[in-house]
Amino acid sequence: MTSKFLSVSFILAAVISSTAFSLQPDQQKVLLVSFDGFRWDYLYKVPTPHFHYVMEYGVHVKQVTNVFITKTYPNHYTLVTGLFAENHGIVANDMFDPILNKSFSLDHMNIYDSEFWEEATPIWITNQRAGHTSGAAMWPGTDVKIHKSFPTHYMPYNESVSFEDRVTKIIDWFTSKEPINLGFLYWEEPDDMGHQLGPDSPLMGPIISDIDNKLGYLIQMLKKANLWNTVNLIITSDHGMTQCSEERIIELDQYLDKDHYTLIDQSPVAAILPKEGKFDEVYEALAHAHPNLTVYKKEEIPERWHYKYNDRIQPVIAVADEGWHILQNKSGDFLLGNHGYDNALAEMHPIFLAHGPAFRKNFTKEAMNSTDLYPLLCHLLNVTAMPHNGSFRNVHDLLSLATPSAIPHVQSTTFIFGSDIPVEYEPEESYPYFIGVCLGSIIVIVFFVIFIKHLIHSQIPALQDMQAEIAQPLLQA
Numbered sequence: 062m063t064s065k066f067l068s069v070s071f072i073l074a075a076v077i078s079s080t081a082f083s084l085q086p087d088q089q090k091v092l093l094v095s096f097d098g099f100r101w102d103y104l105y106k107v108p109t110p111h112f113h114y115v116m117e118y119g120v121h122v123k124q125v126t127n128v129f130i131t132k133t134y135p136n137h138y139t140l141v142t143g144l145f146a147e148n149h150g151i152v153a154n155d156m157f158d159p160i161l162n163k164s165f166s167l168d169h170m171n172i173y174d175s176e177f178w179e180e181a182t183p184i185w186i187t188n189q190r191a192g193h194t195s196g197a198a199m200w201p202g203t204d205v206k207i208h209k210s211f212p213t214h215y216m217p218y219n220e221s222v223s224f225e226d227r228v229t230k231i232i233d234w235f236t237s238k239e240p241i242n243l244g245f246l247y248w249e250e251p252d253d254m255g256h257q258l259g260p261d262s263p264l265m266g267p268i269i270s271d272i273d274n275k276l277g278y279l280i281q282m283l284k285k286a287n288l289w290n291t292v293n294l295i296i297t298s299d300h301g302m303t304q305c306s307e308e309r310i311i312e313l314d315q316y317l318d319k320d321h322y323t324l325i326d327q328s329p330v331a332a333i334l335p336k337e338g339k340f341d342e343v344y345e346a347l348a349h350a351h352p353n354l355t356v357y358k359k360e361e362i363p364e365r366w367h368y369k370y371n372d373r374i375q376p377v378i379a380v381a382d383e384g385w386h387i388l389q390n391k392s393g394d395f396l397l398g399n400h401g402y403d404n405a406l407a408e409m410h411p412i413f414l415a416h417g418p419a420f421r422k423n424f425t426k427e428a429m430n431s432t433d434l435y436p437l438l439c440h441l442l443n444v445t446a447m448p449h450n451g452s453f454r455n456v457h458d459l460l461s462l463a464t465p466s467a468i469p470h471v472q473s474t475t476f477i478f479g480s481d482i483p484v485e486y487e488p489e490e491s492y493p494y495f496i497g498v499c500l501g502s503i504i505v506i507v508f509f510v511i512f513i514k515h516l517i518h519s520q521i522p523a524l525q526d527m528q529a530e531i532a533q534p535l536l537q538a
């Protein structure tokens with residue numbers, strides 16, 4: 062009789078506590094900031110007190126693996142979709158889509174064709190569909206109409222608008238009568254100067270100090286508007302930068318007849334579209350052209366780059382070794398710094414810091430994938446994530462409520478395209494979900510124990526005492 066009462070009250074407690082733990086994710090405010098081309102180790106090149114302030118009162122991830130190709134548009138779109146470039150469709154800054162028969166070019170600001178962006182749905186749209194509002198100060202793609210919408214508030218791209226003016230807009234949107242819950246802030250440096258000077262130049266020091274001052278200005282404005290402790294600030298970037306040299310140039314005209322192909326994208330990943338009937342000739346000529354150039358037929362591109370299954374990836378790509386530059390001929394533009402190389406190279410990696418009510422304090426994490434930011438944002442914003450290539454479980458330990466050891470690392474794998482790359486499949490992704498599962502399992506076990514007890518009680522009375530001894534500690538747990 063007492064044991065029955067005990068078990069009933071235990072089950073009741075379990076049900077109540079599992080409901081309490083299975084709360085929906087928080088409805089948080091998020092400001093996502095990108096300093097273009099801010100390499101992960103710029104933080105240690107010169108004193109960066111404002112970055113270190115964010116790290117000390119927030120979180121820092123040391124190595125963020127971004128996506129191939131390590132260029133601006135592909136990576137900014139990955140941050141807001143959680144997808145690899147082959148899946149979100151922005152495969153380069155310069156593209157040609159043979160199905161649409163259209164070109165996309167960052168250099169000519171020919172990026173406003175919606176069709177290029179609509180293979181994915183960026184988070185500002187998902188946020189708005191959930192009834193929230195977003196505001197964007199020049200994050201790539203935020204002034205493009207995608208699936209018939211823009212961010213609730215946005216600034217048309219204009220590189221002449223100062224950082225301070227962009228911050229003013231963001232603060233206005235977060236403090237207006239109908240405040241946004243999701244903001245985006247983009248700044249072109251230190252990418253531009255990194256290209257011009259090369260990352261190894263001592264002149265990069267003042268450029269990085271200037272970015273640190275800009276972050277200081279942002280923090281000051283957030284504090285003044287009483288947003289510092291309510292908005293989750295995430296500071297990241299699209300890619301790093303590596304030193305180039307005029308001694309490391311690969312000149313395509315030396316190996317290829319320029320009438321045999323169209324060069325869609327140049328360096329360090331040359332995207333080559335051979336003219337009709339010229340595929341073999343072009344491929345053979347290039348395949349053994351230069352020891353620092355690796356040439357792939359589209360179907361041979363390594364799986365780890367997730368850079369194959371898209372019409373906008375050209376039939377042949379030629380990838381330069383780190384620090385090498387591909388030009389059609391010597392009259393082309395040479396850069397002292399560049400990015401776009403293999404995403405496994407540390408020099409291509411960006412920074413990642415965050416501060417706010419959702420994040421732990423003074424916490425350093427070794428590594429994450431940039432695709433993981435998207436499910437993290439969805440969790441913070443309490444919106445349902447679209448299909449993506451990230452994993453919330455790989456980054457939930459950045460959050461202040463999470464206790465990593467308590468989460469069972471359940472992981473099911475599935476295989477795609479006949480390849481042997483296991484793909485993580487996440488039907489649901491939240492910490493409370495796992496608590497719920499654990500407590501649910503306990504309830505089932507308790508019922509099972511009671512059932513056995515009753516069975517034994519009615520059939521083998523002699524064993525009853527022994528069983529009760531085993532069951533008792535469980536019931537009182």
Ligand SMILES: *[C@@H]1O[C@H](CO)[C@@H](O)[C@H](O)[C@H]1NC(C)=O
Pocket residue numbers: 085086087088443
């Ligand atoms: C999260 O969103 C759901 C609807 O999708 C809503 O019912 C719930 O109240 C939200 N949670 C919070 C904490 O805002």
Ligand SMILES: *[C@@H]1O[C@H](CO)[C@@H](O)[C@H](O)[C@H]1NC(C)=O
Pocket residue numbers: 162
């Ligand atoms: C593709 O577009 C170009 C103009 O940009 C046109 O000259 C060409 O005929 C088009 N090709 C096809 C197959 O439609």
Ligand SMILES: *[C@@H]1O[C@H](CO)[C@@H](O)[C@H](O)[C@H]1NC(C)=O
Pocket residue numbers: 219220221222223
């Ligand atoms: C870009 O911004 C600058 C500085 O605010 C302004 O003078 C200029 O008119 C803007 N250009 C366009 C096209 O709006």
Ligand SMILES: *[C@@H]1O[C@H](CO)[C@@H](O)[C@H](O)[C@H]1NC(C)=O
Pocket residue numbers: 352353382383384
């Ligand atoms: C360039 O190629 C040479 C010869 O294969 C090799 O020794 C060198 O390491 C390569 N450079 C880079 C940066 O990979």
Ligand SMILES: *[C@@H]1O[C@H](CO)[C@@H](O)[C@H](O)[C@H]1NC(C)=O
Pocket residue numbers: 389390391392393394
């Ligand atoms: C050199 O390459 C550029 C493209 O980078 C091209 O416009 C130019 O015509 C080329 N010059 C020669 C002499 O082939």
Ligand SMILES: *[C@@H]1O[C@H](CO)[C@@H](O)[C@H](O)[C@H]1NC(C)=O
Pocket residue numbers: 117118423
């Ligand atoms: C952060 O952690 C370091 C050591 O890991 C410690 O020296 C420092 O005082 C901590 N800062 C804060 C604000 O807790």
Ligand SMILES: *[C@@H]1O[C@H](CO)[C@@H](O)[C@H](O)[C@H]1NC(C)=O
Pocket residue numbers: 428429430455
């Ligand atoms: C990044 O993703 C890959 C799978 O795509 C996974 O194997 C790896 O553990 C992830 N890295 C981190 C640091 O989570």
Ligand SMILES: *[C@@H]1O[C@H](CO)[C@@H](O)[C@H](O)[C@H]1NC(C)=O
Pocket residue numbers: 144145148367448449450477484485
């Ligand atoms: C990435 O995610 C997309 C959308 O869910 C999926 O179609 C694709 O197979 C995934 N890629 C990998 C390598 O898992």
Ligand SMILES: [Zn+2]
Pocket residue numbers: 098133252253256400
């Ligand atoms: Zn750049």
